[in-house]
Amino acid sequence: MGAGSKAWLNRHVKDHFVRQAREQGLQSRAAFKLKEIQAKHRILRPGSVVIDCGAAPGGWTQIATEIVRSPSQGLVIAVDLLPLRPPIPTALCLQQDFTDPATVQTIRTVLDRFQEQRRLRQLARQRPPKPRQDAGPTTISSNQSKSTTMPSSSETQQSLPPPPPPRRIVDAVLCDMAPSFSGTKAIDRLRTVALAESALVFAEEVLRPGGSFVCKVLQGPETDQLRQRMNAHFKSVMYEKPKSSRSESAEGFLVALGFGQRDMAATGQRSDVEADGGRQ
Numbered sequence: 001m002g003a004g005s006k007a008w009l010n011r012h013v014k015d016h017f018v019r020q021a022r023e024q025g026l027q028s029r030a031a032f033k034l035k036e037i038q039a040k041h042r043i044l045r046p047g048s049v050v051i052d053c054g055a056a057p058g059g060w061t062q063i064a065t066e067i068v069r070s071p072s073q074g075l076v077i078a079v080d081l082l083p084l085r086p087p088i089p090t091a092l093c094l095q096q097d098f099t100d101p102a103t104v105q106t107i108r109t110v111l112d113r114f115q116e117q118r119r120l121r122q123l124a125r126q127r128p129p130k131p132r133q134d135a136g137p138t139t140i141s142s143n144q145s146k147s148t149t150m151p152s153s154s155e156t157q158q159s160l161p162p163p164p165p166p167r168r169i170v171d172a173v174l175c176d177m178a179p180s181f182s183g184t185k186a187i188d189r190l191r192t193v194a195l196a197e198s199a200l201v202f203a204e205e206v207l208r209p210g211g212s213f214v215c216k217v218l219q220g221p222e223t224d225q226l227r228q229r230m231n232a233h234f235k236s237v238m239y240e241k242p243k244s245s246r247s248e249s250a251e252g253f254l255v256a257l258g259f260g261q262r263d264m265a266a267t268g269q270r271s272d273v274e275a276d277g278g279r280q
């Protein structure tokens with residue numbers, strides 16, 4: 001195919017995704033990239049906890065919140081320097097620099113709270129309400145209601161399984177962060193990889209055993225190094241170039257599955273991460 005035809009085809013495909021995004025009420029054509037990755041790898045499920053780095057204008061966040069059913073079952077924390085437009089109320093949105101340690105600290109706090117809330121919800125489901133001892137009035141005050149159905153803190157501690165270590169409750173860390181492009185390929189590659197690395201460092205801290213990591217990369221030697229690092233922590237790492245990503249762009253995605261399960265299947269050993277605790 002000649003260069004002219006290729007350019008035409010690319011424009012056509014791009015327009016197709018732009019049009020589709022508009023028709024489907026998606027906030028960016030980028031949403032289709034996550035849709036394609038999800039269709040192939042099933043990284044998100046109802047109830048999943050997801051961190052979406054580089055979320056604006058919001059296409060990935062929309063797809064993720066819908067799949068994980070945030071906030072009723074799962075949780076999506078969306079981080080970007082820019083606001084999501086329009087805002088997505090079903091996600092917890094932080095307009096902050098992900099590489100700023102203060103942002104990461106905020107996410108840790110959110111995860112701790114979510115973990116605690118989930119434990120309490122689990123407890124409420126496990127414990128049937130205590131039978132009423134008297135055959136008294138059917139209408140009771142809210143105070144009485146609380147005292148008959150809510151467990152005391154000591155009961156809570158006895159009946160719940162021990163909590164996993166703090167924050168290792170994240171099912172997927174997604175990174176579609178992109179720097180302001182300089183036009184110099186090597187610099188752009190380095191900056192993109194640096195953003196992906198910052199997400200990977202955090203993923204290594206918060207992912208549950210078996211969790212997933214997806215990051216945008218630009219092909220080049222720096223990306224190979226990033227992939228090697230991912231290989232050390234995940235069961236499998238694949239390179240994906242979704243159809244919705246422009247073919248003339250060097251952009252692609254590394255999709256890593258099975259956090260903490262590298263080589264463990266073969267040896268039957270438990271990874272440090274698994275031994276450390278896991279999903280509730």
Ligand SMILES: C[S@@+](CC[C@H](N)C(=O)[O-])C[C@H]1O[C@@H](n2cnc3c(N)ncnc32)[C@H](O)[C@@H]1O
Nearest residue numbers: 028030054057058059060080081098176177178
């Ligand atoms: C390709 S866009 C993301 C598109 C988005 N995934 C979607 O579906 O709409 C890349 C985003 O990365 C964000 N970004 C770049 N550096 C960042 C940083 N240090 N912290 C947070 N977001 C960043 C940019 O502001 C930009 O919105």
